[in-house]
Amino acid sequence: MTNNEVDWVDANKPQEGSKILVGLEYLPTPIKTHLRNNMSKRPSIKNVYHVTEILYCLRKAYWKRMGGKNDFDLAGLWNIYRGNTFDKKWSPLFEHNQVTFKSERKHPEFEDLITLTGTLDFIWVDESSLDKVLYDLKMPKNVFYKKQYGAGKFYKGQVQTYLAMAHENGEYTDVHRCRVLMLADDLVIEEVPERPEMLDIMWERTFLFHKSLKDKNPNILRGAEAEWECGERFCPGSVEWRLTCKQYPINEGFPTY
Numbered sequence: 001m002t003n004n005e006v007d008w009v010d011a012n013k014p015q016e017g018s019k020i021l022v023g024l025e026y027l028p029t030p031i032k033t034h035l036r037n038n039m040s041k042r043p044s045i046k047n048v049y050h051v052t053e054i055l056y057c058l059r060k061a062y063w064k065r066m067g068g069k070n071d072f073d074l075a076g077l078w079n080i081y082r083g084n085t086f087d088k089k090w091s092p093l094f095e096h097n098q099v100t101f102k103s104e105r106k107h108p109e110f111e112d113l114i115t116l117t118g119t120l121d122f123i124w125v126d127e128s129s130l131d132k133v134l135y136d137l138k139m140p141k142n143v144f145y146k147k148q149y150g151a152g153k154f155y156k157g158q159v160q161t162y163l164a165m166a167h168e169n170g171e172y173t174d175v176h177r178c179r180v181l182m183l184a185d186d187l188v189i190e191e192v193p194e195r196p197e198m199l200d201i202m203w204e205r206t207f208l209f210h211k212s213l214k215d216k217n218p219n220i221l222r223g224a225e226a227e228w229e230c231g232e233r234f235c236p237g238s239v240e241w242r243l244t245c246k247q248y249p250i251n252e253g254f255p256t257y
């Protein structure tokens with residue numbers, strides 16, 4: 001062993017009297033309070049639905065719409081905070097950023113004009129072809145599985161819906177490519193095919209969600225499509241809500257994508 005190796009090993013030994021604390025619960029209280037206070041407080045507007053609430057578990061969206069308190073653990077709060085912070089810092093680097101789209105439809109069963117809305121992160125060119133590409137930025141905890149399996153249906157559905165909404169409105173008609181950019185300890189980008197029918201699928205889900213709110217009946221909604229969604233990190237419902245929710249059968253006939 002050389003002298004240098006001995007130094008390196010010693011440098012990593014805890015010093016006498018030192019203590020190692022591991023876990024988000026050891027964050028200083030002002031930072032924990034900041035994470036809680038900075039949860040995006042997007043107002044719930046009657047008859048206006050966001051693509052991100054329609055893509056994921058709709059019972060979860062129902063819980064939030066009915067005034068359910070966010071019950072995220074610290075890891076969940078940190079996930080959301082990290083994503084929101086980088087969205088705010090990096091999107092403005094692009095000329096076309098944070099563009100909000102709206103799609104409006106009526107359903108014969110309801111009198112209301114219903115709006116579906118969503119906001120793209122940014123548009124940038126593919127640097128080899130110079131094609132314009134719609135990007136969505138994601139900051140997952142890690143990209144280990146993303147390297148093998150890519151973005152997953154929720155992330156993909158989101159960019160596909162934004163592109164379909166833009167085209168329905170006659171906007172960005174020169175954009176036909178979309179990508180999910182996932183950054184953690186490494187970078188993974190998935191190029192996702194354009195899928196115009198995604199907007200109709202989102203509308204089917206939106207109308208059923210609207211009906212469940214009107215009838216105050218979450219049980220017509222399909223439960224989570226991925227098991228991880230039901231964990232306390234991703235489902236804001238209370239412990240009681242999550243337990244009750246599991247007693248209702250998953251509505252397999254619900255429109256999925």
Ligand code: SF4
Pocket residue numbers: 057058059060061063223224229230231234235236237241242243245246
């Ligand atoms: S427990 Fe699962 S199915 Fe129920 S609202 Fe939460 S994520 Fe959805």
